[in-house]
Amino acid sequence: MQVEAGELLKKIQFPTDLRNLKEADLEQVCKELRQYIVDIVSVNGGHFAASLGVVELTVALHYALNTPYDQILFDVGHQAYGHKILTGRRENFHTNRIFGGLSGFPKRSESEYDSFGVGHSSTSISAALGMAVASEYKGETDRQHVAIIGDGALTGGMAFEALNHAGIEKSNLLVILNDNCMSIDPNVGAMKEYLTSITTSKSYNKFRDDLVSVLSKISKNGPNAYGWAKKLEQSIKGTLLKNSNLFESLNFRYFGPVDGHDVNKLVKTIEDLKHINGPKLLHVVTVKGKGYALAEKDQTKWHAPGLFDKITGEIKKSVPDKPQPPKYQDVFGHTLVELAESNDKIMGITPAMPSGSSMNIMMKAMPNRAFDVGIAEQHAVTFSAGLAAQGLVPFCNIYSSFMQRAYDQVIHDVALQNLNVVFCLDRAGLVGADGPTHHGAYDIAFMRCVPNLVVSSPMNEEELRNLMYTAQLPDKGPFVIRYPRGNGVMPDWKHPFKELTIGKGRKVCDGEEIAILTFGHIGNEASKAIQKLSEDGIHPAHYDLRFAKPLDTELLHEVFKKYRKVITVEDGCLPGGIGSAVIEFMSENQYDADVTRLGIPDTIVEHGEQQELWQICGYDATGIEAAVRKLTTGIKTESLVG
Known part of the structure; x- marks a missing residue:
């Protein structure tokens, strides 16, 4: 037009x-x-x-x-x-x-x-x-x-x-x-x-x-x-x-x-x-x-409303023909209230993003237990540390790219004191049209090097709920849960809570010759790739690591004893990321394997649609499929970034 x-x-x-x-x-x-x-x-x-x-x-x-x-x-x-x-x-x-x-x-x-x-x-x-x-x-x-x-x-x-x-x-x-x-x-x-x-x-x-x-x-x-x-x-x-x-x-x-x-x-x-x-x-x-x-x-609603009819003001939304998975942020918001109803120690904190992070759900349900502290990420983290020092369990919800601004406080005020602050990092990974200032590219790398931190990421909505449930249990210490912008994969997502064993991943499917190790929601792209590869008789194994820190060493021993070709996939930067952690493990334990790392390359990724950027960086379903085929047939694949 x-x-x-x-x-x-x-x-x-x-x-x-x-x-x-x-x-x-x-x-x-x-x-x-x-x-x-x-x-x-x-x-x-x-x-x-x-x-x-x-x-x-x-x-x-x-x-x-x-x-x-x-x-x-x-x-x-x-x-x-x-x-x-x-x-x-x-x-x-x-x-x-x-x-x-x-x-x-x-x-x-x-x-x-x-x-x-x-x-x-x-x-x-x-x-x-x-x-x-x-x-x-x-x-x-x-x-x-x-x-x-x-x-x-x-x-x-x-x-x-x-x-x-x-x-x-x-x-x-x-x-x-x-x-x-x-x-x-x-x-x-x-x-x-x-x-x-x-x-x-x-x-x-x-x-x-x-x-x-x-x-x-x-x-x-x-x-x-x-x-x-x-x-x-x-x-x-x-x-x-x-x-x-x-x-x-x-x-x-x-x-x-x-x-x-x-x-x-x-x-x-x-x-x-x-x-x-x-x-x-x-x-x-x-x-x-x-x-x-x-x-x-309604200034909040119209901050970034999407497409709309300028005459009537009707915001245009496609009507799905079947139930859709919820946004991860909404799963977080509803789950937090559900947990807080049974644990009176839980508090919610956000730095000026109550609607963007869905903390507004708890602020409405429990206004005396949820805090918008203004655009002040450093304060949000240390305020949370103060709450935790008095025996409460703060869920500090900050966009991944904004958490960069509070890194000293994470180390100095939370990790060094081993306080049970739960950091829920929304918009982790490539976020789409907001571009490089908002991509949550670096949190895996900068969080996994800090002592006392647990660093985790769910592959779906049920895992997000279970990670949140696990993080608020007694004596868990500092706990990071990263999840992406946008929708999950489970329309039916509200299942009973289960405690997860910290540092334990899971085998999604067994396979032959090649193992794919994924971290977080991007694992669903690997599942799509495996389904497509199976049509041609190629059957890679798939492991959901779930934790970047501590790593599931038992799982990794299994992988490197059984497979000589390994692909790691993460919606985060390659330097210092989950692929680097896997290679460190391989080296320290003297394994010898051909490891291909897929993730955000060491360059600035510009703005575009989220799926579009995954494809450009080579770790959407098509990119994962191509990486597997390269390892099995030697066909050369190229990334558009670099």
Whole structure:
């Protein structure tokens, strides 16, 4: 479907074209840009509400600043669709998040306007400060550096570390706080309450309306006038807000809050702020999903709704002709409540992903036992450790790629103390359209080297339930359960719990000549390959390892005594992964076998459909089948990656 841009938008290829328009045209540009995002996302999918909320801010920034010389950094990047459309990518925007097309996030290799690659939250202020210091060092004193960060991302500890550092630098840094009370789910915590107190202070809002322009003019009249104005402003702010301003206490010049949907006011404000040196923070109040009524009403649902009818708002979902397996995340959510009903020590923790991880099921059923701690993975892990130190059993649910941010806490606060924290790593392996910033590629490698950790992965929903049941039993210590994004394989999945023996895998089927060792859900691809191979009289054995740590040594002894050709399959990185663990075992026990490892290669895997990426990396059913045939017939197989 061909989507046509509006009359003004179609004239804008780059921000220079935008800056050639009259300021009076900007409201119409915003309307057309917002409509274009609705038109494209409704038929192609992608993140939605976040970009609608910053249309006016995006237009104002590119109008008031000299991009790409002036540098804009979007935190996380969900909200950068308008930015991409205005910076030379409108005609290709229909390829967004499709294999070989545009990334769903800002990406340096994609455009010079994407000054820093993002995908995880709370990085923008640190990166923008680094750029600002570099520009100052190079003598580029006229260059602007702008970090746009949401109030949700501001809960991340890294953002506070950056604010703390930036406050002692003199660099030309502008932080724009996009305050909409949302990340993916509604924001929580004291920061939310603090920002609400600012935005609802009527006397302060009346005072600040003319503050920006006044100070920008005074600042041009010399340092004495500027210093006097700053003292006066701080005094009035302190009186009106009754508390000292948090950002001012960190040596930021604070301006706002301003209406984030008044594009002309935003342009004037940004132009004024260009003349004020040092670190500044502009507090902008927006509505996530602005301009699309349904997205404004239910911002979580419309964060990334998939395909939908833009007129009726009906989200398009295929209707299966038979019962479908559930998503692994939903099996986790329902199972956690079931376990917690019989074990009053169980607690649930998630860092700002209650709906994405299905922790919201427990939060609804047992609100006093489930915690959304905000975008703060490090805190989530150590908070869980504190609960475990008092005899509770926390299930800490974090996306695999986000767990990378809390690795020190896993080692220092959990593993060293051998605390019974259950880490449920959602989105483990290749995740699909979110791409390399979100692929859970490395957790097997970085978890299996840590003492005291149990590292496991279920091949199906029943195994996930049994691993969760086993992990909450007494004296199990730190326990990692990794599972992928998307659906499992068992429509009938809710079976009675069984305790699993830690470090014991299982033989899925016996075979001849070749053994396939799999870890986790990807084992189902091996089962498909074995079924196809059997049609040609090839019968490899299949073992589900289930545990990467500790390994099932009895099972591996059986494999290497019986088979001289072995294939390992994992939805994780090959360096340091389960295949490496198997080779280590083989070497340490002086076995001699031909081992082929299938998994994520030592390269960056871009975005695309999950099944598509498995195929490209060579470990879907077809790739496994080809690897078996190569070992049995010598036929050469090639991977498209590498």
